[in-house]
Protein backbone atom coordinates (compact mmCIF):
# COMPACT_ATOMS: atom_id res chain seq x y z
CA UNK A 176 0.00 0.00 0.00
CA UNK A 177 1.69 3.18 -1.18
CA UNK A 178 -1.12 5.62 -0.57
CA UNK A 179 -0.09 7.82 2.33
CA UNK A 180 -2.38 9.22 4.97
CA UNK A 181 -1.34 12.24 7.04
CA UNK A 182 1.50 11.07 9.31
CA UNK A 183 -0.27 12.14 12.51
CA UNK A 184 -3.02 9.58 11.81
CA UNK A 185 -0.54 6.74 12.36
CA UNK A 186 -0.59 7.41 16.10
CA UNK A 187 -4.39 7.04 16.30
CA UNK A 188 -6.73 4.08 16.33
CA UNK A 189 -10.29 4.05 15.01
CA UNK A 190 -12.91 4.02 17.77
CA UNK A 191 -13.28 0.47 19.10
CA UNK A 192 -16.87 -0.13 20.20
CA UNK A 193 -15.98 -3.27 22.19
CA UNK A 194 -17.71 -6.60 21.80
CA UNK A 195 -21.40 -6.56 20.95
CA UNK A 196 -23.83 -7.89 23.53
CA UNK A 197 -24.58 -10.84 21.20
CA UNK A 198 -20.89 -11.77 21.02
CA UNK A 199 -20.47 -11.64 24.79
CA UNK A 200 -23.65 -13.64 25.28
CA UNK A 201 -22.45 -16.40 22.95
CA UNK A 202 -18.90 -16.47 24.30
CA UNK A 203 -19.89 -16.93 27.94
CA UNK A 204 -23.18 -18.77 27.44
CA UNK A 205 -25.20 -16.06 29.17
CA UNK A 206 -28.95 -15.64 29.16
CA UNK A 207 -28.85 -11.87 29.01
CA UNK A 208 -26.42 -8.99 28.93
CA UNK A 209 -26.83 -5.75 30.84
CA UNK A 210 -25.00 -3.01 28.96
CA UNK A 211 -23.55 -0.51 31.40
CA UNK A 212 -20.62 0.56 29.23
CA UNK A 213 -21.78 3.60 27.25
CA UNK A 214 -23.96 5.72 29.57
CA UNK A 215 -27.12 5.19 27.56
CA UNK A 216 -30.48 5.79 29.24
CA UNK A 217 -31.43 2.49 30.98
CA UNK A 218 -35.12 3.47 30.81
CA UNK A 219 -35.02 3.67 27.02
CA UNK A 220 -36.78 6.47 25.17
CA UNK A 221 -40.03 8.39 25.51
CA UNK A 222 -42.86 6.49 23.72
CA UNK A 223 -43.62 9.77 21.91
CA UNK A 224 -40.54 9.19 19.79
CA UNK A 225 -41.61 5.97 18.08
CA UNK A 226 -45.06 7.48 17.49
CA UNK A 227 -43.52 10.51 15.81
CA UNK A 228 -41.15 8.64 13.54
CA UNK A 229 -43.76 6.09 12.49
CA UNK A 230 -45.63 8.99 10.90
CA UNK A 231 -42.79 9.81 8.50
CA UNK A 232 -43.81 8.66 5.05
CA UNK A 233 -41.41 10.30 2.62
CA UNK A 234 -37.90 8.89 2.69
CA UNK A 235 -36.93 10.10 -0.78
CA UNK A 236 -36.41 13.74 0.10
CA UNK A 237 -33.41 15.32 1.83
CA UNK A 238 -33.87 16.40 5.42
CA UNK A 239 -34.03 20.09 6.32
CA UNK A 240 -30.35 21.01 6.45
CA UNK A 241 -31.10 23.93 8.72
CA UNK A 242 -33.20 21.78 11.08
CA UNK A 243 -35.69 24.64 11.32
CA UNK A 244 -38.42 22.91 13.33
CA UNK A 245 -35.95 21.36 15.77
CA UNK A 246 -34.17 24.73 16.01
CA UNK A 247 -37.39 26.38 17.14
CA UNK A 248 -38.01 23.63 19.71
CA UNK A 249 -34.46 23.71 21.13
CA UNK A 250 -34.41 27.52 21.23
CA UNK A 251 -37.53 27.36 23.35
CA UNK A 252 -36.19 24.56 25.56
CA UNK A 253 -32.88 26.32 26.21
CA UNK A 254 -34.09 29.93 26.13
CA UNK A 255 -31.62 31.06 23.48
CA UNK A 256 -32.06 32.67 20.05
CA UNK A 257 -32.37 30.38 17.07
CA UNK A 258 -29.21 31.76 15.45
CA UNK A 259 -27.19 30.76 18.51
CA UNK A 260 -27.67 27.05 17.72
CA UNK A 261 -25.78 24.55 15.58
CA UNK A 262 -26.96 20.93 15.19
CA UNK A 263 -24.80 17.87 14.66
CA UNK A 264 -24.79 14.13 14.27
CA UNK A 265 -24.17 13.72 17.99
CA UNK A 266 -21.63 15.76 19.93
CA UNK A 267 -18.91 13.60 18.43
CA UNK A 268 -19.51 15.43 15.16
CA UNK A 269 -19.71 18.83 16.80
CA UNK A 270 -16.32 18.25 18.44
CA UNK A 271 -15.01 17.46 14.96
CA UNK A 272 -16.62 20.58 13.47
CA UNK A 273 -15.08 22.82 16.14
CA UNK A 274 -11.68 21.19 15.72
CA UNK A 275 -11.77 21.53 11.93
CA UNK A 276 -12.78 25.17 12.15
CA UNK A 277 -10.28 26.28 14.81
CA UNK A 278 -7.28 23.95 14.99
CA UNK A 279 -4.25 23.56 12.74
CA UNK A 280 -0.51 22.91 13.06
CA UNK A 281 0.15 26.48 14.19
CA UNK A 282 -2.19 26.34 17.14
CA UNK A 283 -2.61 24.53 20.44
CA UNK A 284 -5.55 23.28 22.45
CA UNK A 285 -5.88 22.73 26.21
CA UNK A 286 -7.76 19.87 27.83
CA UNK A 287 -7.64 17.56 30.82
CA UNK A 288 -5.96 14.18 30.59
CA UNK A 289 -8.53 11.69 31.81
CA UNK A 290 -11.46 13.21 29.96
CA UNK A 291 -13.61 12.48 26.91
CA UNK A 292 -11.11 11.19 24.28
CA UNK A 293 -12.62 12.86 21.20
CA UNK A 294 -11.10 16.29 22.00
CA UNK A 295 -7.61 14.84 21.78
CA UNK A 296 -8.40 12.58 18.83
CA UNK A 297 -9.62 15.45 16.65
CA UNK A 298 -6.76 17.71 17.71
CA UNK A 299 -4.28 15.06 16.55
CA UNK A 300 -6.04 14.81 13.18
CA UNK A 301 -5.74 18.61 12.81
CA UNK A 302 -2.06 18.42 13.81
CA UNK A 303 -2.54 20.93 16.62
CA UNK A 304 -0.32 20.92 19.69
CA UNK A 305 -2.14 19.25 22.59
CA UNK A 306 -1.67 20.53 26.11
CA UNK A 307 -3.09 18.01 28.56
CA UNK A 308 -3.47 18.86 32.21
CA UNK A 309 -3.86 15.95 34.67
CA UNK A 310 -7.07 15.78 36.70
CA UNK A 311 -6.68 16.63 40.38
CA UNK A 312 -8.58 14.10 42.45
CA UNK A 313 -10.72 13.32 39.41
CA UNK A 314 -11.50 17.03 38.76
CA UNK A 315 -10.45 19.51 36.10
CA UNK A 316 -7.53 21.61 37.37
CA UNK A 317 -8.74 24.94 35.97
CA UNK A 318 -5.87 26.96 37.41
CA UNK A 319 -3.28 24.73 35.74
CA UNK A 320 -5.32 24.74 32.51
CA UNK A 321 -5.40 28.55 32.51
CA UNK A 322 -1.61 28.55 32.89
CA UNK A 323 -1.27 26.54 29.66
CA UNK A 324 -3.06 29.17 27.58
CA UNK A 325 -0.97 31.39 25.28
CA UNK A 326 -1.33 33.39 22.02
CA UNK A 327 -1.61 30.19 19.99
CA UNK A 328 -4.32 28.59 22.09
CA UNK A 329 -7.57 28.26 20.14
CA UNK A 330 -9.79 25.95 22.22
CA UNK A 331 -10.03 24.87 25.87
CA UNK A 332 -12.23 21.83 26.51
CA UNK A 333 -14.08 21.38 29.80
CA UNK A 334 -16.16 18.25 30.18
CA UNK A 335 -18.75 19.07 32.83
CA UNK A 336 -19.59 16.71 34.46
CA UNK A 337 -16.43 14.95 33.42
CA UNK A 338 -16.58 11.65 31.60
CA UNK A 339 -15.32 9.20 33.00
CA UNK A 340 -15.03 10.52 36.57
CA UNK A 341 -18.45 12.21 36.97
CA UNK A 342 -16.87 15.13 38.85
CA UNK A 343 -17.85 18.71 38.07
CA UNK A 344 -16.55 22.26 37.91
CA UNK A 345 -18.80 24.46 40.07
CA UNK A 346 -20.25 27.87 39.20
CA UNK A 347 -17.69 29.96 41.13
CA UNK A 348 -14.70 28.04 39.76
CA UNK A 349 -16.03 28.38 36.23
CA UNK A 350 -16.65 32.14 36.47
CA UNK A 351 -13.19 32.71 37.88
CA UNK A 352 -11.72 30.65 35.03
CA UNK A 353 -13.73 32.45 32.33
CA UNK A 354 -12.56 35.80 33.65
CA UNK A 355 -8.95 34.70 33.31
CA UNK A 356 -9.25 33.34 29.73
CA UNK A 357 -8.27 35.75 26.95
CA UNK A 358 -11.12 36.54 24.55
CA UNK A 359 -9.39 34.92 21.53
CA UNK A 360 -9.71 31.47 23.16
CA UNK A 361 -12.89 29.43 22.70
CA UNK A 362 -14.00 27.73 25.92
CA UNK A 363 -16.09 24.64 25.15
CA UNK A 364 -18.30 23.31 27.92
CA UNK A 365 -19.24 19.73 27.03
CA UNK A 366 -22.48 19.24 28.94
CA UNK A 367 -23.51 15.85 27.55
CA UNK A 368 -24.92 14.99 31.00
CA UNK A 369 -26.40 18.43 31.77
CA UNK A 370 -29.89 17.08 32.49
CA UNK A 371 -28.53 14.62 35.07
CA UNK A 372 -26.60 17.16 37.15
CA UNK A 373 -28.28 17.84 40.49
CA UNK A 374 -25.67 19.79 42.50
CA UNK A 375 -26.87 23.25 43.57
CA UNK A 376 -23.64 24.86 42.41
CA UNK A 377 -23.47 23.05 39.07
CA UNK A 378 -23.07 26.02 36.70
CA UNK A 379 -25.92 27.27 34.50
CA UNK A 380 -23.84 28.26 31.50
CA UNK A 381 -26.47 29.63 29.13
CA UNK A 382 -26.85 32.89 31.11
CA UNK A 383 -23.05 33.28 30.87
CA UNK A 384 -23.16 33.36 27.06
CA UNK A 385 -24.27 36.98 27.16
CA UNK A 386 -21.12 37.97 29.01
CA UNK A 387 -18.58 35.69 27.33
CA UNK A 388 -18.85 35.52 23.55
CA UNK A 389 -15.91 33.05 23.52
CA UNK A 390 -18.03 30.49 25.40
CA UNK A 391 -19.73 27.54 23.72
CA UNK A 392 -22.05 24.99 25.34
CA UNK A 393 -22.51 21.45 23.98
CA UNK A 394 -25.61 19.36 24.71
CA UNK A 395 -26.88 16.07 23.33
CA UNK A 396 -30.02 13.97 22.98
CA UNK A 397 -27.98 10.78 23.42
CA UNK A 398 -27.96 10.52 27.19
CA UNK A 399 -30.91 11.66 29.36
CA UNK A 400 -33.25 11.91 26.34
CA UNK A 401 -32.40 8.33 25.34
CA UNK A 402 -31.82 9.00 21.63
CA UNK A 403 -28.25 7.72 21.19
CA UNK A 404 -29.20 5.64 18.14
CA UNK A 405 -30.39 8.72 16.24
CA UNK A 406 -27.16 10.74 16.55
CA UNK A 407 -28.33 14.24 17.38
CA UNK A 408 -26.71 16.95 19.49
CA UNK A 409 -26.31 20.71 19.45
CA UNK A 410 -24.05 23.57 20.36
CA UNK A 411 -24.97 27.00 21.72
CA UNK A 412 -22.74 30.03 21.25
CA UNK A 413 -22.48 33.58 19.99
CA UNK A 414 -24.51 33.95 16.78
CA UNK A 415 -21.57 35.43 14.84
CA UNK A 416 -19.34 32.52 15.84
CA UNK A 417 -21.99 29.87 15.09
CA UNK A 418 -22.29 31.36 11.59
CA UNK A 419 -18.59 30.71 11.03
CA UNK A 420 -18.81 27.15 12.35
CA UNK A 421 -21.69 26.45 9.97
CA UNK A 422 -19.21 26.71 7.09
CA UNK A 423 -17.59 23.38 8.04
CA UNK A 424 -20.82 21.55 8.79
CA UNK A 425 -22.00 19.02 6.18
CA UNK A 426 -25.12 20.32 4.38
CA UNK A 427 -27.34 17.47 5.65
CA UNK A 428 -25.51 16.32 8.77
CA UNK A 429 -28.60 15.44 10.83
CA UNK A 430 -31.21 13.05 9.44
CA UNK A 431 -34.92 13.69 9.20
CA UNK A 432 -35.49 10.81 11.63
CA UNK A 433 -33.13 12.35 14.18
CA UNK A 434 -34.75 15.78 13.90
CA UNK A 435 -38.27 14.37 14.31
CA UNK A 436 -37.18 12.13 17.18
CA UNK A 437 -35.60 15.03 19.04
CA UNK A 438 -38.67 17.24 18.58
CA UNK A 439 -40.88 14.45 19.97
CA UNK A 440 -38.50 13.87 22.89
CA UNK A 441 -38.69 17.56 23.82
CA UNK A 442 -42.46 17.20 24.13
CA UNK A 443 -42.02 14.64 26.92
CA UNK A 444 -39.81 16.27 29.52
CA UNK A 445 -41.55 14.13 32.14
CA UNK A 446 -39.67 11.17 30.73
CA UNK A 447 -36.36 13.00 31.21
CA UNK A 448 -37.32 14.13 34.68
CA UNK A 449 -38.21 10.58 35.70
CA UNK A 450 -34.97 9.20 34.28
CA UNK A 451 -33.01 11.85 36.14
CA UNK A 452 -34.65 11.33 39.52
CA UNK A 453 -34.37 7.52 39.30
CA UNK A 454 -30.72 7.97 38.38
CA UNK A 455 -30.12 10.14 41.44
CA UNK A 456 -31.80 7.55 43.65
CA UNK A 457 -29.77 4.65 42.26
CA UNK A 458 -26.56 6.67 42.50
CA UNK A 459 -27.16 7.10 46.24
CA UNK A 460 -27.52 3.33 46.59
CA UNK A 461 -24.27 2.90 44.71
CA UNK A 462 -22.50 5.27 47.13
CA UNK A 463 -23.85 3.16 50.00
CA UNK A 464 -22.40 -0.06 48.56
CA UNK A 465 -19.06 1.65 47.91
CA UNK A 466 -18.86 3.01 51.47
CA UNK A 467 -19.85 -0.30 53.04
CA UNK A 468 -17.10 -2.17 51.16
CA UNK A 469 -14.43 0.55 51.12
CA UNK A 470 -14.57 0.86 47.35
CA UNK A 471 -13.07 4.12 46.06
CA UNK A 472 -15.46 6.24 43.99
CA UNK A 473 -16.09 9.79 42.85
CA UNK A 474 -19.48 11.32 43.63
CA UNK A 475 -21.08 11.74 40.20
CA UNK A 476 -23.22 14.34 38.46
CA UNK A 477 -23.83 11.99 35.53
CA UNK A 478 -25.60 8.68 34.92
CA UNK A 479 -22.41 6.75 35.61
CA UNK A 480 -19.92 6.18 38.40
CA UNK A 481 -16.16 5.70 38.40
CA UNK A 482 -15.03 3.16 40.97
CA UNK A 483 -11.83 1.42 41.92
CA UNK A 484 -11.73 -1.66 44.12
CA UNK A 485 -8.64 -1.74 46.34
CA UNK A 486 -6.51 -4.80 45.56
CA UNK A 487 -8.17 -5.39 42.19
CA UNK A 488 -6.91 -4.40 38.76
CA UNK A 489 -9.59 -2.69 36.68
CA UNK A 490 -9.27 -5.33 33.92
CA UNK A 491 -10.03 -8.01 36.52
CA UNK A 492 -13.15 -6.15 37.63
CA UNK A 493 -14.16 -5.67 34.00
CA UNK A 494 -13.63 -9.36 33.18
CA UNK A 495 -15.41 -10.60 36.33
CA UNK A 496 -18.51 -8.56 35.51
CA UNK A 497 -18.36 -9.39 31.80
CA UNK A 498 -18.41 -13.14 32.45
CA UNK A 499 -21.48 -12.63 34.62
CA UNK A 500 -23.38 -10.61 32.05
CA UNK A 501 -22.52 -6.97 32.87
CA UNK A 502 -20.49 -4.86 30.46
CA UNK A 503 -18.72 -1.83 31.96
CA UNK A 504 -15.89 0.40 30.71
CA UNK A 505 -12.38 -0.28 32.04
CA UNK A 506 -9.79 2.50 32.50
CA UNK A 507 -6.22 2.16 33.81
CA UNK A 508 -7.18 3.20 37.35
CA UNK A 509 -10.77 2.02 37.68
CA UNK A 510 -13.97 1.15 35.85
CA UNK A 511 -16.82 3.39 34.73
CA UNK A 512 -20.26 1.88 35.26
CA UNK A 513 -23.48 3.31 33.84
CA UNK A 514 -26.20 3.59 36.48
CA UNK A 515 -28.82 1.05 35.44
CA UNK A 516 -32.35 0.37 36.62
CA UNK A 517 -33.21 -0.75 40.15
CA UNK A 518 -33.33 -4.41 39.08
CA UNK A 519 -30.08 -4.22 37.13
CA UNK A 520 -28.35 -2.53 40.02
CA UNK A 521 -29.42 -4.99 42.69
CA UNK A 522 -27.94 -7.82 40.59
CA UNK A 523 -24.81 -5.78 39.98
CA UNK A 524 -24.41 -4.89 43.66
CA UNK A 525 -24.53 -8.59 44.57
CA UNK A 526 -21.73 -9.33 42.12
CA UNK A 527 -19.65 -6.40 43.33
CA UNK A 528 -20.06 -7.50 46.93
CA UNK A 529 -19.03 -11.06 46.06
CA UNK A 530 -15.98 -9.80 44.23
CA UNK A 531 -14.92 -7.56 47.13
CA UNK A 532 -15.29 -10.37 49.66
CA UNK A 533 -13.07 -12.62 47.53
CA UNK A 534 -10.51 -9.83 47.24
CA UNK A 535 -10.12 -9.41 51.00
Ligand SMILES: *Cc1c(COP(=O)(O)O)cnc(C)c1O
Pocket residue numbers: 214264265266267268291334337338365367395396397403406407408
Ligand atom coordinates in the same frame (compact mmCIF):
# COMPACT_ATOMS: atom_id res chain seq x y z
C1 LIG B 1 -21.53 10.60 25.23
C2 LIG B 1 -20.69 11.82 25.21
C3 LIG B 1 -20.56 12.62 24.07
C4 LIG B 1 -21.04 12.21 22.73
O1 LIG B 1 -22.34 12.09 22.63
P1 LIG B 1 -23.08 11.98 21.23
O2 LIG B 1 -23.80 10.67 21.29
O3 LIG B 1 -22.05 11.99 20.13
O4 LIG B 1 -23.96 13.16 21.21
C5 LIG B 1 -19.85 13.79 24.15
N1 LIG B 1 -19.25 14.16 25.28
C6 LIG B 1 -19.33 13.40 26.39
C7 LIG B 1 -18.66 13.86 27.62
C8 LIG B 1 -20.03 12.20 26.38
O5 LIG B 1 -20.03 11.43 27.46
